[in-house]
Amino acid sequence: MATTDTTSTGVRLAADVGGTFTDVVLERPDGTYASTKVLTTYDAPERAILEGVGHLLAVEGAAFGDVVQFAHGTTLATNALIERRGARTALITTEGFRDVIETRTESRFEQYDLDIVLPTPLIARKDRYTLAERRNARGEELLALDTDAMHRLIDHVGNAGYESVAIGFLHSYVDPTNERLVRDSIAAAFPGISVSISSEVSPQMREYERFNTVCANAYVQPLMASYLVRLRDHLIELGITCPLYLVHSGGGLMSVESAAEFPVRLVESGPAGGAIFAADLAARYGRDRVLSYDMGGTTAKITLIEDFRPQTAKTFEVDRTARFKKGSGMPISIPVIDMIEIGAGGGSIASVDRLGQIRIGPHSAGSEPGPAAYSLGGVDATVTDANLELGRLHPDTFGAKDIDLSPELARRAIAASVGDALGLDPTAAAVGIAEVVDENMANAARAHAVEHGVDLAGFTMIAFGGGAPLHAARLMDKLGLDELIVPPGAGVGSAIGFLVAPFSYEAVRSFYTTTTDFDVAGSNAVLTDLTNEAMSFVQQGATGDEQLEVTVERQVSMRYVGQGWEIPVMLDEDSTFDELAAELLTNRFTKAYEEFFGRAIDDLTIEAVSWSVRVSTVVPVRSRVELSATGVSADLELNTRSAYDAVVGDRIDTPVLDRGDVGVGESVDGPAIIAEAQTTTVLGSHHVCTVQSDGTLLITRTARQEVAS
Numbered sequence: 212m213a214t215t216d217t218t219s220t221g222v223r224l225a226a227d228v229g230g231t232f233t234d235v236v237l238e239r240p241d242g243t244y245a246s247t248k249v250l251t252t253y254d255a256p257e258r259a260i261l262e263g264v265g266h267l268l269a270v271e272g273a274a275f276g277d278v279v280q281f282a283h284g285t286t287l288a289t290n291a292l293i294e295r296r297g298a299r300t301a302l303i304t305t306e307g308f309r310d311v312i313e314t315r316t317e318s319r320f321e322q323y324d325l326d327i328v329l330p331t332p333l334i335a336r337k338d339r340y341t342l343a344e345r346r347n348a349r350g351e352e353l354l355a356l357d358t359d360a361m362h363r364l365i366d367h368v369g370n371a372g373y374e375s376v377a378i379g380f381l382h383s384y385v386d387p388t389n390e391r392l393v394r395d396s397i398a399a400a401f402p403g404i405s406v407s408i409s410s411e412v413s414p415q416m417r418e419y420e421r422f423n424t425v426c427a428n429a430y431v432q433p434l435m436a437s438y439l440v441r442l443r444d445h446l447i448e449l450g451i452t453c454p455l456y457l458v459h460s461g462g463g464l465m466s467v468e469s470a471a472e473f474p475v476r477l478v479e480s481g482p483a484g485g486a487i488f489a490a491d492l493a494a495r496y497g498r499d500r501v502l503s504y505d506m507g508g509t510t511a512k513i514t515l516i517e518d519f520r521p522q523t524a525k526t527f528e529v530d531r532t533a534r535f536k537k538g539s540g541m542p543i544s545i546p547v548i549d550m551i552e553i554g555a556g557g558g559s560i561a562s563v564d565r566l567g568q569i570r571i572g573p574h575s576a577g578s579e580p581g582p583a584a585y586s587l588g589g590v591d592a593t594v595t596d597a598n599l600e601l602g603r604l605h606p607d608t609f610g611a612k613d614i615d616l617s618p619e620l621a622r623r624a625i626a627a628s629v630g631d632a633l634g635l636d637p638t639a640a641a642v643g644i645a646e647v648v649d650e651n652m653a654n655a656a657r658a659h660a661v662e663h664g665v666d667l668a669g670f671t672m673i674a675f676g677g678g679a680p681l682h683a684a685r686l687m688d689k690l691g692l693d694e695l696i697v698p699p700g701a702g703v704g705s706a707i708g709f710l711v712a713p714f715s716y717e718a719v720r721s722f723y724t725t726t727t728d729f730d731v732a733g734s735n736a737v738l739t740d741l742t743n744e745a746m747s748f749v750q751q752g753a754t755g756d757e758q759l760e761v762t763v764e765r766q767v768s769m770r771y772v773g774q775g776w777e778i779p780v781m782l783d784e785d786s787t788f789d790e791l792a793a794e795l796l797t798n799r800f801t802k803a804y805e806e807f808f809g810r811a812i813d814d815l816t817i818e819a820v821s822w823s824v825r826v827s828t829v830v831p832v833r834s835r836v837e838l839s840a841t842g843v844s845a846d847l848e849l850n851t852r853s854a855y856d857a858v859v860g861d862r863i864d865t866p867v868l869d870r871g872d873v874g875v876g877e878s879v880d881g882p883a884i885i886a887e888a889q890t891t892t893v894l895g896s897h898h899v900c901t902v903q904s905d906g907t908l909l910i911t912r913t914a915r916q917e918v919a920s
Contacts, residue, residue: 246267504686672692676704777821
């Protein structure tokens with residue numbers, strides 16, 4: 212890592228706290244990056260961040276005061292929800308709706324399974340309370356709030372030791388008056404208790420999803436607020452006084468104050484950075500159909516990117532009890548980059564089930580104790596141990612700071628966890644582990660594509676994260692893709708994504724109207740309010756009185772009368788409705804419906820249910836890079852080692868080279884292992900890798916054509 216004088220112009224930093232490693236990236240004034248990986252410190256995640264920051268600044272010859280922006284993403288909120296390590300939380304809701312978060316909806320992810328296991332509600336029944344109050348779907352008051360009962364309940368909750376309170380009343384997304392009254396009364400009586408209200412966290416119809424989301428926000432709010440304040444204070448003590456920004460699940464930056472108020476927006480924080488990284492590369496390389504593949508130490512994430520934009524959703528699930536099964540998890544109704552995430556990271560633990568089948572994950576060895584090969588006390592076999600046994604990783608080329616891999620410990624763990632149970636030697640067991648994890652990821656990609664009605668033929672894969680380049684070429688084969696990109700900085704791709712993310716915020720609200728009786732004034736008022744709300748959040752990224760250049764995207768979710776779910780319909784950036792609005796929306800919905808389902812339905816009333824406005828700062832377009840799979844053979848003296856090639860189905864002598872030794876325009880024929888500081892790219896015997904003008908590796912299966920040197 213070359214030393215660069217950055218003291219005169221300032222640097223930008225990004226930190227991504229993952230389940231195994233914390234990645235820290237420094238952007239130099241010339242737009243190039245330096246990076247490091249540090250084992251995540253679970254008891255105090257900020258320790259690993261500060262260690263990585265101090266190391267990078269020292270290497271780069273920069274001072275703490277030279278940092279002009281700090282972007283951060285973390286899995287802390289996600290882990291707290293999954294592991295149930297949040298605050299002691301109470302739920303206050305409308306009388307008669309105490310059990311909504313437990314009874315869920317009528318949907319069952321396994322229709323005929325009598326022993327179906329659903330996620331345990333985030334808040335136990337004993338911690339759920341009700342108040343007499345009621346509004347209808349139009350916001351009209353049917354039963355006034357019993358204020359005497361409210362004060363008695365507040366006294367009880369305040370003296371019962373609760374750290375946080377979630378408030379969710381029926382139809383409060385239309386009229387939040389009662390939620391605000393209860394919140395303000397709690398704040399006045401017990402200012403030390405955190406309070407979240409559903410009309411601010413998720414002002415959308417469908418009470419189960421809304422109640423669950425506000426419960427999740429309240430559950431992690433004290434933990435996240437404490438962590439963010441500690442991190443900010445530590446940075447200030449070191450001399451980093453620039454603003455600290457958080458990456459939210461929708462793929463944009465938000466202020467630390469907003470993140471502390473709405474921590475549920477951080478649930479997919481780290482993975483969202485990876486999707487933004489891949490989308491930025493897709494635009495740079497002119498690839499409008501991309502499969503983003505991000506594999507770290509704990510999980511693998513797959514995202515579809517079309518027209519240089521990641522697919523998005525208004526709801527996603529955390530902590531699914533059944534793999535790939537919608538409805539088996541905890542729904543969170545916030546804007547999010549749509550991705551599928553499975554327990555298939557480098558630290559994912561391999562085992563053998565009752566049927567004698569190899570299983571991978573979802574449990575991970577994490578950073579404590581880590582894979583057996585890390586020599587930190589781990590005894591379970593992991594994907595990393597299998598890659599070491601297969602020769603894809605090597606102690607001499609493993610770039611993680613302060614970790615020396617032990618092939619012997621990996622071999623023992625593989626034998627104990629898998630080999631002995633199946634009567635296989637460690638190499639055969641490692642092959643089984645690798646093939647199972649690759650097939651799991653391929654199945655996840657196929658399922659995700661089918662759910663979105665997408666044919667993966669013609670897609671380009673972009674692989675990043677510490678583990679993805681090890682498996683990407685094999686995954687490309689399984690999915691029948693013809694092109695794989697491993698960009699520079701792949702090992703810390705999500706953190707780099709933080710540095711190219713815009714300041715953005717998406718405001719969402721349910722508002723009902725129909726095309727036969729369209730509420731022009733109400734629709735315009737909702738769009739105006741949502742735009743102002745989103746703009747106020749984005750403006751927090753401005754310096755002083757600076758006015759940010761922004762783009763505004765408006766969307767409405769619509770359906771035919773009688774349908775249970777909606778499809779998104781894009782609106783113009785400056786949408787203002789008039790007497791022709793109903794006709795306009797009918798035409799746009801019909802076209803969108805035909806694209807989704809093949810044909811529209813005639814003579815049915817169309818409903819507009821939910822509205823959203825996303826405001827984003829304009830990110831400068833990076834210069835275009837033209838990719839070429841044509842190159843000249845790299846003339847290198849190569850070392851070799853025995854490594855397993857899935858194409859041949861056996862161990863063979865495999866050339867090993869350093870990524871930095873292959874020049875622009877040079878090609879490497881597989882099999883080959885291309886090592887770099889924070890990841891390793893593995894080529895099968897029918898793969899060809901060509902280095903592009905920006906250092907990107909373009910991997911194909913097509914025959915390489917020689918060009919004149």
